Amino acid sequence: MMQGMLGVFAELDSTVEAIEELKHKQVGKLTVFSPTPRHELEHAVDPPQSPVRKFTLIGALSGVCFGYWIAIWGSNYWPLVVGGKAISTWLPYTVFGFEVMVMVGCLSTVFGMFYLAGIPRLTTTVGYDPAFSHGSYGVWCECAPEKLAEAEAILRRHGAVEVRGDR
Amino acid sequence: MATLAHPDEPRRPNIATADVQLPAVKDYEQVDREILSILQPTKAWFGGLLIALACLGLGIFSWVYQIHQGLGVAGYNPPVMWGVYIITFVFWVGIGHAGTLISAILYLFRAGFRTTIYRAAEAMTVFAVMTAGLFPIIHIGRPWKFFWLIPYPNWRLIWPNFKSPLVWDVFAITTYLTISTTFLFVGLIPDIAVLRDRETNPIRKQILSVLSFGWRNTEREWRHFARAYLFLAAFSTPLVLSVHSVVSFDFAMGIVPGWHTTIFPPYFVAGAIFSGFAMVWTIIIPMRRWFGLRHYVTLNHLDATAKMVLFTSLVVGCAYLVEFFIAWYGGVKYEQDYFWNRVFGQWWWAAWIMLTCNMILPLSLFSQKLRRNPTWLWILSIFINIGMWFERFVIVVPSLSHDVEPWQWSSYVPTWVDYGLLIGSFGWFFMWFLLFVKQLPVMALAEIKEIVPPKMKHKHKSHGHGGH
Numbered sequence: 001m002m003q004g005m006l007g008v009f010a011e012l013d014s015t016v017e018a019i020e021e022l023k024h025k026q027v028g029k030l031t032v033f034s035p036t037p038r039h040e041l042e043h044a045v046d047p048p049q050s051p052v053r054k055f056t057l058i059g060a061l062s063g064v065c066f067g068y069w070i071a072i073w074g075s076n077y078w079p080l081v082v083g084g085k086a087i088s089t090w091l092p093y094t095v096f097g098f099e100v101m102v103m104v105g106c107l108s109t110v111f112g113m114f115y116l117a118g119i120p121r122l123t124t125t126v127g128y129d130p131a132f133s134h135g136s137y138g139v140w141c142e143c144a145p146e147k148l149a150e151a152e153a154i155l156r157r158h159g160a161v162e163v164r165g166d167r
Numbered sequence: 168m169a170t171l172a173h174p175d176e177p178r179r180p181n182i183a184t185a186d187v188q189l190p191a192v193k194d195y196e197q198v199d200r201e202i203l204s205i206l207q208p209t210k211a212w213f214g215g216l217l218i219a220l221a222c223l224g225l226g227i228f229s230w231v232y233q234i235h236q237g238l239g240v241a242g243y244n245p246p247v248m249w250g251v252y253i254i255t256f257v258f259w260v261g262i263g264h265a266g267t268l269i270s271a272i273l274y275l276f277r278a279g280f281r282t283t284i285y286r287a288a289e290a291m292t293v294f295a296v297m298t299a300g301l302f303p304i305i306h307i308g309r310p311w312k313f314f315w316l317i318p319y320p321n322w323r324l325i326w327p328n329f330k331s332p333l334v335w336d337v338f339a340i341t342t343y344l345t346i347s348t349t350f351l352f353v354g355l356i357p358d359i360a361v362l363r364d365r366e367t368n369p370i371r372k373q374i375l376s377v378l379s380f381g382w383r384n385t386e387r388e389w390r391h392f393a394r395a396y397l398f399l400a401a402f403s404t405p406l407v408l409s410v411h412s413v414v415s416f417d418f419a420m421g422i423v424p425g426w427h428t429t430i431f432p433p434y435f436v437a438g439a440i441f442s443g444f445a446m447v448w449t450i451i452i453p454m455r456r457w458f459g460l461r462h463y464v465t466l467n468h469l470d471a472t473a474k475m476v477l478f479t480s481l482v483v484g485c486a487y488l489v490e491f492f493i494a495w496y497g498g499v500k501y502e503q504d505y506f507w508n509r510v511f512g513q514w515w516w517a518a519w520i521m522l523t524c525n526m527i528l529p530l531s532l533f534s535q536k537l538r539r540n541p542t543w544l545w546i547l548s549i550f551i552n553i554g555m556w557f558e559r560f561v562i563v564v565p566s567l568s569h570d571v572e573p574w575q576w577s578s579y580v581p582t583w584v585d586y587g588l589l590i591g592s593f594g595w596f597f598m599w600f601l602l603f604v605k606q607l608p609v610m611a612l613a614e615i616k617e618i619v620p621p622k623m624k625h626k627h628k629s630h631g632h633g634g635h
Contacts, residue, residue, distance in 0.1 A: 012621040035195055035361075036616035037389040045386050050394035060402075067338075071329040080328055095335040095413060099342040102406050106346050106399055110353055113395035114380070117388040121381030130364030132384045133357070135195035135622075159624055 004028070004142040006127055007155030008162040012040060015137040018158035019044040027151045028143025033132035041137070052112045059108025060101050067100030068093055129162075136161075188618065189283070191462035195616050199361060202610050205458045212605060219597040226591010229584045230305060238308035242581040247567045251585035252306035254559040255592055258442070259299035260340065260414055261435075261555060264407060265443020266292025267347055270354070271403035274396075280471035282618060283463045286611045287454070288447050289351040294599040295446070296344045298592050305588060332416040339413035346406060350399055356382050357392070357613045411439040418562060424505035425566035428493060434486035438558060441479035441525070444472055445551035450600065452545040454609070463610060466539045473538035476551070480529035483558075487526060501571045513578070514565040521561050524554020 009015040015032070019041070022030055032041050071093040079087045114120065127140035139160075141151040148165060155163045192198060233240050242250055266288040273281040304313040316337055328334060360382035363375035382388060412432035419431040448469075455464040494502040510518045528550050531537045538544075564579045603609070 010622055011624040014624045032386040033384045034386065034389070035384060036613045037393055038617075038621065041386055042390065047386065047390055050391045052391055052394040052398065056398045056402075074327050075329050078327065080330075089330070092330045092335070095409075096329065096338055098405075098409060099335075099338040102402050102409075103342045103345055106349055106402050109395050109398045109402070110349055113353070113391045117385075117391040119380040119382060119388070121383070128383050133361045133364045133382075134199055 003145055003148060003165060004127055004140055005148050005151040005155060006129065006162075006164050007139045007141075007158075007160035008129055008131060009137040009139070009159065010135075010161050011159065012038060012137060014159040015139060016040050016044045018139050018155055018160065021154050021158065022139065022141055022151065025150070025154070027147050027154065028141045031127060031140040031142070033128070033136075033138035033140070035133055035135055035137075050116065052109060052116060055112025055115075056105055056109045059111075060105030062108075063104025064097045064101035066104065067097040070100075071096040188279075189463060189465070189615070192615070192619050194622065195619060198612055198615050198619060199365070201460070202463075202608055202612055202615070203362070203365070205460075205609060206605055208605055211457060212601060216598065216601045219594045219601060222590050222594025223598055224591075224594070225587050226594055229587030229591060233305075233308075233584050233588075234310065240582060240584045242579060242585050244577055244579055246570060246575050247564060247577060247579040249306075249563050249567060250579060251581045251589055252302045254556065254563050255589055256299050256302035256306070257414060257559045257563075258556050259295045259302070259592065259596070261411065261439035261442045261559075262446045263292040263295035263299060263343070263347070263443065264411060264436070264439035265447050266290070266295075267343075267350065267403050267407045268440055268443065269447070270350060271400040272407060274400045275404060278471070279618070280468045282614050283460075283468060283610050284447060284451055284472070285614075286351075286354065287451055287609050288443075289347065289354065290600060290603045290609070291446060291450060292347045292443075293344070293351055294596050294603070295443075296340065296347060297599065298596045300340060300344065301592070301595070332413065332420045335413045336417055339410045343406060343410045346399075346403055350403060353392075353396065353399065354611060355607060356380060357384065358608045358611060360384065361612050362608070408436055411435040418566075423566045423570060424499075424501045425490075425509065425562065428490065430486055430489055430493065434483065434490075437479050437482035437486065438525075438555060441476060441483055442551060442555035444476045444479070445548040445555070447472065448476075448544050448548035449552060452541050452548070454604075456541070460610070463615070466541075469541060469544055470535070470538045473532050473544060476547075477529055477532040477538075480525060480532070480551075484526035487522065505566065505569050508569050509561060509565045513569065514561065517557050517561050517565070521554050521557040524550045525558060528554075 007018060009018065012034075015034075019030060019032060022028070023044075023046075030045065032045055034041055068090070072088045075088045081087065127138075127142070129136070129138055132138045139155065141155070143151055152163050152165075192201075241252070266285075269281045269288040270285040273285070303316060304310045307313060307316075316333075356379055359375055359379040363372060363379050366372040366375055412435065415431035415435035418426040419428060421427060451464055452469075455461050491506055494506045508514065528547060531543070531547070568577050568579055570576070
């Protein structure tokens with residue numbers, strides 16, 4: 001059964017150093033907490049690029065198609081016939097294409113963010129400390145029971161103000 | 168550097184607006200402590216809410232009276248069938264522009280001065296668009312049929328005309344309200360998590376837990392959040408420009424003197440940003456004083472916003488003058504006659520209020536001393552709000568009352584019902600804003616923490632700015 005060790009840090013550079021060593025020694029899977037996004041932590045964790053943009057692209061393309069389609073379909077199904085004027089015409093319908101593209105594109109972006117970030121989440125308790133939203137940084141190292149001592153030692157060596165085991 | 172001096176020092180050299188710092192804010196704990204202290208209700212807040220509710224009560228009474236008596240109690244006088252309600256609709260849509268401009272466009276431009284004001288501006292946007300959305304419903308006279316405005320295909324002979332600017336408007340405003348609300352709420356999620364973690368009342372803690380979606384401040388969450396926020400900003404940027412362009416089409420597509428001109432979209436967008444920034448001042452300047460936030464919204468921030476106001480004022484002023492030029496150069500007699508009547512005839516007083524408030528008084532912002540004087544900026548913001556309401560009055564009423572046919576020239580005098588609903592709209596807007604201020608952080612905690620230097624074990628390592 002996997003367990004974990006949580007280190008609470010007051011300083012940013014200590015957190016970065018702890019992450020780098022834990023990663024280097026492959027102690028376990030890391031989750032890093034910070035009250036605000038920091039490039040230093042992102043570089044230390046070195047995660048893959050966020051694929052949120054794919055949700056944005058798919059949403060925007062769906063939206064622009066739907067916006068044009070609803071206007072063209074509505075006009076053809078309930079035609080307002082004016083002499084010399086086309087029943088459906090793309091230029092004014094670009095307003096619908098654009099507006100619906102923005103709306104669906106944005107909403108799918110938010111959906112993508114939620115999905116990829118794993119929220120909504122029912123519980124925040126495992127490996128989480130309320131101090132992480134306030135001013136402290138945290139490193140949660142999920143590892144096998146035999147590696148817990150090593151994780152604890154690394155966290156303490158880099159100046160964690162609190163280290164505790166959790167599961 | 169100039170920005171590192173005391174934030175309230177009256178005169179400073181010009182600064183790079185992209186690098187506005189908060190020298191008096193030392194650490195993350197201070198940010199949470201000072202900004203969350205605003206959430207405690209005060210007597211002044213209750214007083215403000217009471218005034219807002221009184222104004223709203225007047226608006227509700229006026230509306231109920233109008234529903235009971237019919238639309239005739241408003242000041243409509245054919246052919247002036249657009250009046251205070253449409254003017255106020257355009258006014259509030261315009262106010263709603265600055266929020267998304269500040270949060271999206273200035274975000275993409277990395278304008279540092281947005282950080283401490285964007286949350287208030289975003290909330291202002293949402294509440295302003297909510298207010299604006301009421302006025303087409305009030306204007307139709309029979310509000311229970313408001314859903315006829317929505318262009319859905321149906322079998323009851325209401326045929327949606329997708330070539331009508333009014334239908335474009337419904338789509339544009341709906342999209343704007345949805346996206347502005349989404350933008351505001353997504354930005355609030357990490358800050359609601361801060362509230363959740365500090366809350367001791369179990370019921371409030373539960374509510375905040377639900378609203379924060381279980382946000383834990385992990386690197387993974389921040390990474391997707393930052394990316395999503397960037398794309399939201401990128402989408403919202405053209406949206407800001409499109410919404411008031413579409414509103415301007417309501418007029419520009421009409422073959423009415425003074426309306427039928429291609430300058431309307433940029434003119435409306437610039438005017439909307441101008442009025443939106445003025446309303447941001449109206450709200451932010453008292454807030455920074457009453458809540459002791461002068462070291463968050465510093466004089467450097469106000470100076471930077473003043474430059475935006477000055478720039479948009481010059482654009483708007485240029486548009487006013489170009490309108491006259493177009494009328495003269497176009498050689499259309501009706502246009503020329505209309506513009507003469509607007510400025511020197513029947514509506515001279517309204518036009519000169521507009522020109523004075525929107526063109527002449529903002530020229531004072533060429534003075535750095537006045538740009539850094541919060542009292543003057545607040546007074547100016549009131550003048551600009553008045554001037555921008557009158558700009559919409561001058562666009563709507565003089566054109567309809569002085570059309571191409573002299574036999575239908577007429578006048579327009581708003582009644583107490585019109586004024587009651589206008590005052591009520593301010594009550595509605597400020598009620599929502601005051602409630603927001605006491606429930607959720609009015610400044611973005613996470614983003615302010617990004618510009619505060621983090622605690623370091625090794626002092627020589629300066630990591631500078633974080634952020635996404």
